[in-house]
Amino acid sequence: MKKIICFLPFMFVLIVLAACTNNSSTENEQPAETEEGTKETGTTSNGESKELTIAIGSDMLGFDIHNHNNTSTESIHQNMFDYLFKRDENNELQPWLAESYEILDDMTIEIKLKQGVKFHNGDEFKAEDVKFTLERVATDETLKENPNYKQIKEVKIIDDYTVQIITHAPEPSIIHRLSRLGSGMLPKKYIEENGWDYFLENPIGTGPYKYVEWVRDDRIVMEPFEDYFQGKVGEWDKVTFRIIPEDSTRVSELLTGGVDIATNIPPADWERVESNEGTSLKQEVSNRTLFIVLRATEGYPTADVRVRQAIDYAIDDGTLTEFALQGAGIPTLSMVGPGNFGHEASLYDTYNYDLEKAKQLLEEAGYSDGFEMTLHAPKGRYLQDAEVAELIVGMLAQVGITVNLEFMEWSNFVELRNANENKDAYLLGLGNSMYDGAYSVDWYRSTRMEGHTDYKNEEIDQLLADSQVNMDPATREIQIQEIQKIVAEDVPHINLYLEKINTGVSDRINFTPTSDEMLYVPTITRN
Amino acid sequence: MIKFLIKRLLEFIPVLLIISFIVFTLVFVAGDPVALLLPEDASQEDIENLREALGLDRPFIVQYGTYLSGLLQGDFGKSFRYNSDALPIVLERLPATIELALSAMVVAIIIAIPMGVWSASKRNSFVDLFATGGSVLGKAMPNFWLGIMLILLFSVTLGWLPVSGRGSWMHLILPAITLGTGIAAEMTRLIRSSMLEILSQDYIRTAKSKGLRKFLVIYKHAFRNSLIPVITITALQTSTLVGGALVTETVFSWPGLGQLLIQAINTRDMAIVQASVFVIAILVILMNLIADLLYRVLDPRIKYN
Numbered sequence: 001m002k003k004i005i006c007f008l009p010f011m012f013v014l015i016v017l018a019a020c021t022n023n024s025s026t027e028n029e030q031p032a033e034t035e036e037g038t039k040e041t042g043t044t045s046n047g048e049s050k051e052l053t054i055a056i057g058s059d060m061l062g063f064d065i066h067n068h069n070n071t072s073t074e075s076i077h078q079n080m081f082d083y084l085f086k087r088d089e090n091n092e093l094q095p096w097l098a099e100s101y102e103i104l105d106d107m108t109i110e111i112k113l114k115q116g117v118k119f120h121n122g123d124e125f126k127a128e129d130v131k132f133t134l135e136r137v138a139t140d141e142t143l144k145e146n147p148n149y150k151q152i153k154e155v156k157i158i159d160d161y162t163v164q165i166i167t168h169a170p171e172p173s174i175i176h177r178l179s180r181l182g183s184g185m186l187p188k189k190y191i192e193e194n195g196w197d198y199f200l201e202n203p204i205g206t207g208p209y210k211y212v213e214w215v216r217d218d219r220i221v222m223e224p225f226e227d228y229f230q231g232k233v234g235e236w237d238k239v240t241f242r243i244i245p246e247d248s249t250r251v252s253e254l255l256t257g258g259v260d261i262a263t264n265i266p267p268a269d270w271e272r273v274e275s276n277e278g279t280s281l282k283q284e285v286s287n288r289t290l291f292i293v294l295r296a297t298e299g300y301p302t303a304d305v306r307v308r309q310a311i312d313y314a315i316d317d318g319t320l321t322e323f324a325l326q327g328a329g330i331p332t333l334s335m336v337g338p339g340n341f342g343h344e345a346s347l348y349d350t351y352n353y354d355l356e357k358a359k360q361l362l363e364e365a366g367y368s369d370g371f372e373m374t375l376h377a378p379k380g381r382y383l384q385d386a387e388v389a390e391l392i393v394g395m396l397a398q399v400g401i402t403v404n405l406e407f408m409e410w411s412n413f414v415e416l417r418n419a420n421e422n423k424d425a426y427l428l429g430l431g432n433s434m435y436d437g438a439y440s441v442d443w444y445r446s447t448r449m450e451g452h453t454d455y456k457n458e459e460i461d462q463l464l465a466d467s468q469v470n471m472d473p474a475t476r477e478i479q480i481q482e483i484q485k486i487v488a489e490d491v492p493h494i495n496l497y498l499e500k501i502n503t504g505v506s507d508r509i510n511f512t513p514t515s516d517e518m519l520y521v522p523t524i525t526r527n
Numbered sequence: 528m529i530k531f532l533i534k535r536l537l538e539f540i541p542v543l544l545i546i547s548f549i550v551f552t553l554v555f556v557a558g559d560p561v562a563l564l565l566p567e568d569a570s571q572e573d574i575e576n577l578r579e580a581l582g583l584d585r586p587f588i589v590q591y592g593t594y595l596s597g598l599l600q601g602d603f604g605k606s607f608r609y610n611s612d613a614l615p616i617v618l619e620r621l622p623a624t625i626e627l628a629l630s631a632m633v634v635a636i637i638i639a640i641p642m643g644v645w646s647a648s649k650r651n652s653f654v655d656l657f658a659t660g661g662s663v664l665g666k667a668m669p670n671f672w673l674g675i676m677l678i679l680l681f682s683v684t685l686g687w688l689p690v691s692g693r694g695s696w697m698h699l700i701l702p703a704i705t706l707g708t709g710i711a712a713e714m715t716r717l718i719r720s721s722m723l724e725i726l727s728q729d730y731i732r733t734a735k736s737k738g739l740r741k742f743l744v745i746y747k748h749a750f751r752n753s754l755i756p757v758i759t760i761t762a763l764q765t766s767t768l769v770g771g772a773l774v775t776e777t778v779f780s781w782p783g784l785g786q787l788l789i790q791a792i793n794t795r796d797m798a799i800v801q802a803s804v805f806v807i808a809i810l811v812i813l814m815n816l817i818a819d820l821l822y823r824v825l826d827p828r829i830k831y832n
Binding site: 144215242414418 | 557559560564565573574576577580581608609610611616619620675678679682683686689690691692693777778779782786787789790795
């Protein structure tokens with residue numbers, strides 16, 4: 001008897017668990033049919049749930065769309081706020097809230113707005129909202145998106161549906177700016193009447209989904225906007241973004257059907273997601289390029305172009321992507337990925353690897369016995385970054401270069417870079433939310449790199465200066481491509497690969513991740 | 528008693544001041560949050576502008592002075608990450624953490640009291656071996672590992688319980704067991720040793736010789752007197768609970784203070800870290816005060832003076 005009593009706690013746990021089994025199955029039952037023979041809200045007539053749940057790794061930062069530069073936050077905001085322009089499935093910019101546009105002169109663009117577009121409170125979207133939105137982010141230096149919009153001098157209202165955007169200087173990227181985070185249109189009247197704090201608690205936009213609730217670090221819930229200017233998106237009655245920071249938990253939720261999409265699946269779980277019945281792994285090339293930044297400062301071995309080229313030839317990008325990344329990367333010789341304005345296709349999906357040539361170049365540069373260098377790298381910031389850095393150390397050892405690898409915590413790593421205390425080399429990944437190659441190649445501008453890498457190429461400087469004020473897209477594209485070709489030879493950076501996005505998706509839905517990592521619900525459908 | 532309470536409450540002030548200084552200093556030396564707020568390609572000018580806008584370009588002592596003066600007015604500053612006041616964000620998470628902590632404590636008590644009492648009363652038996660072995664195992668299992676194992680077993684394999692989140696009582700079971708197991712192990716060992724000591728006392732022998740039923744001897748005479756060290760440890764477990772909650776909440780996506788604090792540390796969100804640590808410190812101090820008051824209830828011989 002006493003032995004039985006001492007096992008009471010375990011029996012209790014077992015009973016609780018057994019009870020949970022019944023409740024769990026009850027909860028999973030389909031809702032009862034109504035008199036009309038249809039299911040209750042949230043399901044279709046054949047019993048499919050019309051609730052979409054997406055698991056993301058970190059919480060949204062709030063609804064001040066001008067005061068963040070977080071891709072994950074933007075991927076949620078895109079469902080509530082519309083831009084004047086939007087990239088289509090081919091990454092071509094198309095008017096969205098804009099009806100049409102005309103470049104009046106180098107510093108003025110006139111935009112006609114679509115009529116009949118409504119905010120979630122029923123107010124009509126007009127020119128005054130464009131002025132309010134863009135002038136706020138362009139003038140308030142405390143906003144984190146200000147650096148990307150301070151080029152705008154003024155927004156002139158011509159009439160209710162026409163605005164002129166005037167920039168301080170020729171701004172060839174203006175359309176790119178108006179199609180990205182920080183340029184979602186805000187409701188002037190609503191914010192002025194209720195105040196910012198009220199708006200941040202009760203946000204409205206013109207997007208296909210409207211805000212229902214945000215429980216910090218737990219979930220963001222949205223529902224379709226009936227009067228959406230493109231017509232109500234009826235595929236989902238309720239969309240929930242769940243915040244699940246722990247990778248294994250996010251994967252478990254996907255495997256058990258708790259969520260329909262799980263972002264950032266770690267390589268260790270790819271096989272699990274693929275082999276599980278009802279889920280699959282979707283991979284898509286991102287817009288983030290990984291590269292090694294080299295010091296060209298006099299006195300460093302890497303100041304010699306032959307040494308930089310030797311490093312490039314010694315690193316086998318194919319091995320990095322195939323083994324370290326397990327296939328989740330595409331080798332590249334350019335920072336400008338596909339889909340970006342100015343992308344040079346001949347430098348994509350290719351790489352230099354020739355050990356003999358690398359040794360020969362080192363010999364010509366006077367380093368036939370090799371040399372010692374320091375490589376700084378973040379750990380855990382990018383996909384398999386530590387593994388990649390360690391493989392590079394091994395690859396360079398084959399040509400006699402001894403690399404002292406120093407892993408750094410991210411903020412210390414950023415501080416090191418900002419203080420220009422970087423040594424021979426560091427590993428970095430850069431995205432490009434503008435989808436304009438000009439922003440990637442700007443990394444080769446000598447004035448920007450002074451004291452940092454001290455890389456200077458007069459030809460590149462001239463091409464950059466020309467492209468910066470060139471309002472003709474055709475010639476500007478050629479200028480950006482030309483810079484990439486020079487860089488591929490002069491190697492101020494060793495461009496390694498473009499990372500892939502790894503998303504777990506339930507077979508219940510159709511979803512293809514996009515390179516910008518957005519989770520735009522209108523593109524997600526039921527199977 | 529009132530005098531005792533006032534004295535203890537006044538003792539809070541220097542403790543909280545010291546905590547505020549230590550936390551502020553640690554967050555300050557940990558690095559520049561601006562580096563994490565701007566994108567990789569932000570220029571030095573952008574970094575300087577934002578640093579100035581956030582007041583982070585001022586000397587340490589000026590920043591601490593501003594922080595302290597705000598603190599005295601109940602203002603913990605603004606979260607860099609959320610762009611809103613830190614204290615309401617922290618207090619918003621507190622109920623979830625308290626819910627989890629209390630549930631974990633219930634799990635711990637349900638396991639520890641019968642196990643501790645029975646292993647002490649059956650010393651060197653199979654039950655004792657099981658309880659002591661089990662408590663070593665319980666203490667040795669890291670919360671992180673245990674949480675993931677429980678998810679794999681009960682959610683992924685058996686499909687009985689939800690994997691993560693906060694909603695129904697079913698969401699609470701796995702996190703509460705994960706967090707409660709380590710505490711149960713600690714409590715079991717403590718109750719056992721405390722009971723063993725009490726059971727060898729003369730008054731217990733007297734009670735037994737009077738012919739009282741063993742159940743009454745154990746629970747009425749021995750167990751109650753063994754509770755004082757248990758309560759001390761339970762109060763001290765508040766900090767263990769919060770520490771465990773940091774991990775448990777992350778594993779189970781439980782939207783509590785622990786998860787908030789971890790994210791705030793990762794993003795150098797100074798105001799949130801400071802407000803969270805401050806609130807946790809107050810909780811720990813209060814729990815210790817409650818424990819002091821409970822001693823008096825359990826043992827009337829204890830005087831507050």
